[in-house]
Structure formats: structure tokens, C-alpha cells
Amino acid sequence: MLIYGFGSYFNSRKSYGDIDILIVHDAVSKESCLKAIHIKKIILKEIVGANVTILSKSAEEDFDFIKVSGAIGLGVVDEKMDKPCINEIVQKTILFRQTYRFK
Numbered sequence: 001m002l003i004y005g006f007g008s009y010f011n012s013r014k015s016y017g018d019i020d021i022l023i024v025h026d027a028v029s030k031e032s033c034l035k036a037i038h039i040k041k042i043i044l045k046e047i048v049g050a051n052v053t054i055l056s057k058s059a060e061e062d063f064d065f066i067k068v069s070g071a072i073g074l075g076v077v078d079e080k081m082d083k084p085c086i087n088e089i090v091q092k093t094i095l096f097r098q099t100y101r102f103k
């Protein structure tokens with residue numbers, strides 16, 4: 001699963017209302033969808049103010065969402081892991097506005 005950030009938190013020069021996160025999962029199978037929903041729940045728990053959107057890889061390609069939204073890659077989550085670790089993604093998200101100072 002690929003995790004992206006988009007919206008005002010990641011591209012605003014002044015303020016933001018929430019932290020938009022995109023999860024792109026590989027397949028449209030029930031299993032893949034359930035895993036994406038599981039990751040969404042973890043993200044919502046770990047990132048205060050997060051708003052999470054989920055798209056399958058094919059839906060993302062149809063909408064060209066990453067390009068259109070200017071999404072920024074935050075990391076990869078292994079769908080095969082029973083207990084996926086998203087610590088790096090959480091830290092990258094939290095530190096993003098500190099790293100890229102908006103004026």
C-alpha cells in the first residue's frame with residue numbers, strides 16, 4: 001500500500017484545516033480493501049486531524065488523483081504484515097510542516 005499526503009497541510013503556504021492522507025491499495029479484492037480500512041483506522045488514531053481517503057490502484061489511475069491533487073509520497077505499508085508499522089509515515093507527516101517552512 002502506498003501512502004500519500006495531499007491538500008492544504010502539504011501544500012499550503014499559511015494554514016490548513018485537516019491533514020489529508022491517501023491510501024492506494026493494490027487490488028479491488030475484499031481482502032485488500034479490508035487491509036486498507038485497517039490502515040486507515042491506525043492512521044486516524046495516530047495522526048490527530050487526519051482525513052483519510054482510500055483508492056484502489058486502478059481507481060487512482062482512472063482519476064489520476066495523485067497528479068491532480070499534487071500528492072506527496074509519505075511511504076509504503078506492506079499489505080502482507082499482520083501488524084503493519086506506520087511509525088515512519090506518522091513521523092514524516094508530523095514533521096512535514098516543520099521541515100518545509102511555509103511563509
